[in-house]
Amino acid sequence: MAGVRTVVLMLCAGLVAVLLGGCGDDGEPRDATRAIADLLRQRSAAVRDGDEAAYLRTVDPRSGPYRQQQRTAFRNLDALPLAAWTLRLDDPARHPVPATAARTTADVRLTYRLRGYDTGDATAGQRLEFVRRDSRWYVAGPAPGSRPQPWDQGPLTVVRGTHSLVLGAGHPEARLRGIAALADRAVPDVSAAWGGAWARRVVVLVPASQAAMGELLGAGPTAYAGVAAVTTGRHRDRTPADRVVVNPEAYDTLGTLGRRIVLTHETVHVATRADTSPATPLWLSEGFADWVAFRSADRDPRQGAPELARAVAAGRLPRTLPADADFTTGGGDRVAEAYGEAWLAARMIADEWTPDRLVALYRAAGRAQSREKATGPALRSELGVGLGEFTARWRAYLTRELG
Structure with missing residues (x-):
């Protein structure tokens, strides 16, 4: 019986090691893909729980400026009305991480929802670098060409209007409140014209510059020259989580009436998404x-x-x-x-x-x-x-x- 008990204990220990992305005799992870997936689950839970220390434990301790940027990103996220937040590897079965890798890049899919503003999940893709140190994996930074999210572009100011949520980077709060006031006026105007089952709320992103707007939208620094605002997702899918993105440089050239027209126009695209x-x-x-x-x-x-x-x-x-x-x-x-x-x-x-x-x-x-x-x-x-x-x-x- 003692021999049988020993075998059972050994099998259980092996199963636990596999479930945890366990290690071989030399301490090397046997399943790096599973370990990175688990890292992303920890990172997601930290955001949902508002646990900054747990979030930073997922970041490479030797990443220097990136670690500080991630501290800022977490605090930005903590200020948002998040109803859901999940990070997952994008198609890990087709793109597994080599078991012996010490550093790798992988495509990650973010799914999240803003409470009171999104009627469904917003999604975004990023390509991240991961590094293994002492048999543990960390996020080391974005891979070249990865598109940032608004919370990645420096400290955010969050302004809540009656019908709007304005997220601005590098702008005075008073300026963002002016944008929120015009968006608040646009929403009932759009609802009166369109009706329909839409959220009757609008999320407005105000990046620090035209170049920063291009980064958010995966374009060059001058791609939106002369364009005061755009709505994400137009004519691509029927996402229930569109964002209005303001080009601060072009928007500043408009008078109050022009700004109102622009924000109303873009709010229409948010409202009509499900029928476009x-x-x-x-x-x-x-x-x-x-x-x-x-x-x-x-x-x-x-x-x-x-x-x-x-x-x-x-x-x-x-x-x-x-x-x-x-x-x-x-x-x-x-x-x-x-x-x-x-x-x-x-x-x-x-x-x-x-x-x-x-x-x-x-x-x-x-x-x-x-x-x-x-x-x-x-x-x-x-x-x-x-x-x-x-x-x-x-x-x-x-x-x-x-x-």
Whole structure:
């Protein structure tokens, strides 16, 4: 019996070692992938529990400046209304960590939710470096090219509005409160126009600079030059956790009315996310957003679309609705003209049909299986006209309103 007991104890000890990512005779981990996965679970629990010491125990003690950056990141996270927070290895079965590795990089998937603001989980991917010291794994820093999150870009100031949450890096609190006030005003304006089952809350990120905005969005330092704000996730998926990202340099050039229009426009994209799909043409999504924003600002066509007004006055009446590419690569005044054309298409629908028909058209287009099956069928089902007739009426409307 003593021999049997010894065998059982040895088997149990072996099982425990495997479950813990155990060690061989030389102290080397037998399963580095499992050990790193466990490290990420510890890191996630520390964030959820608000345990700074436990969080820092997951960071390489020899990482120097990165360790201090992680202390700041943790304190940023601790100030957020987190309802969920989980870090996992991304597809570890296909990309296991070599058992003998002392340093490695791995793709990590973050899933989190902001209480009171997100109706579903937000997700983000990062590529991190890990290092093993004395048979224990640590996070050593981001791998080159890894996209940072807002809490990674220095101390955050968190401002809670009535309908908004503003996260700003490197900005005075008073400035962020001004943004929150405009976002608070935008949310009920958008809800009145759109309705629908959305969170009726908006999260606004204000990075320290245009270059920092580019880092957050995985772009170059000048990619958003002249763009006052964007909404993450647009036309990619139906995420219930979009963020409005403000370009502080372009935003600062606007007056109060311009800032209000920008934040209302972007809030529309947050509200309509669940009903926007790749089938939704940009002229409809951008036009609807501008219609809501300009309606609340009471702008007439010449004030709201001066570039298009000049083109029409010069005899350059557009022949077709703007294509998707016109909103990004038109060059010169073409991008501004495209936005004006889209806005006035939406405005015409609200004027000559009803605002409810405009909302119904938007929803119908988003339900289509493809772009080809969206615009024409949606126009016929919701407005009773085909694309050709709609375009002719729109051109006449432009002439009447701008000519």
